[in-house]
């Protein structure tokens with residue numbers, strides 16, 4: 391049974407799967423045992439955990455970093471590539487779960503479902519009706535990053551009678567309109583949905599200028615990464631009504647998010663649960679474990695991250 395360095399805390403169902411197939415060690419265990427440190431060939435982690443470069447550099451036998459998740463923005467890819475370390479993620483198996491959460495957050499945002507729940511629980515209903523919200527039907531939806539998850543979001547929203555357009559690296563020549571200018575997409579959208587990968591290339595892609603273009607009747611949904619939005623400018627836009635509202639599953643510094651969010655009534659907050667279903671996390675863990683087995687047994691992985699794409 392191979393030894394792995396475990397970085398991050400997994401749901402118990404995932405950890406149980408891992409423990410039946412590999413011996414997991416903490417960073418403290420590895421650093422305190424020279425034989426283990428020099429023999430560990432694999433790291434297993436989660437996409438919302440930082441894999442420190444100094445840890446990657448400290449493991450002479452390291453051959454693979456397998457993350458449970460599609461994002462790899464917290465893994466030092468360039469260092470891994472220089473050292474010939476394979477990095478793997480778990481694409482595809484979580485598309486449905488993340489897209490479903492996105493649709494759920496969008497309806498929660500537009501129809502103010504969390505606020506309605508609080509309204510009933512507070513007894514305020516006795517004093518009058520809950521305020522009117524807005525419909526999704528007929529709205530213009532702009533998707534930022536039409537990758538695998540972005541396409542699943544678009545497919546789920548189309549039956550609701552929306553008009554879809556997207557922004558990304560290139561025109562994919564699909565039925566939906568490609569908009570090469572993000573501010574123009576925001577200007578021409580009622581809802582802007584962020585599905586782009588995290589990392590340097592997308593950091594603060596959505597800033598005050600984009601939010602101003604989205605406008606006071608516009609809504610933002612972020613299921614990507616907190617880093618894709620300039621969070622301070624988002625909070626300012628929400629506070630002054632420069633946009634109508636936002637639904638966020640990802641944040642800077644999560645789980646310790648900016649407390650200013652808690653005072654905003656026009657924001658729906660979710661604890662990075664896009665892929666957090668039993669079925670999906672089982673599938674993600676299975677794929678990460680299969681990547682490790684395939685690498686150790688045959689020298690190559692099933693779903694390696696292509697560093698060129700990540701650059």
Ligand code: 8YV
Nearest residue numbers: 436437438458459460461665
């Ligand atoms: C979480 C995600 O990271 O897949 C990703 O990139 O953001 C989510 O699936 C999940 O907690 C990974 O274990």
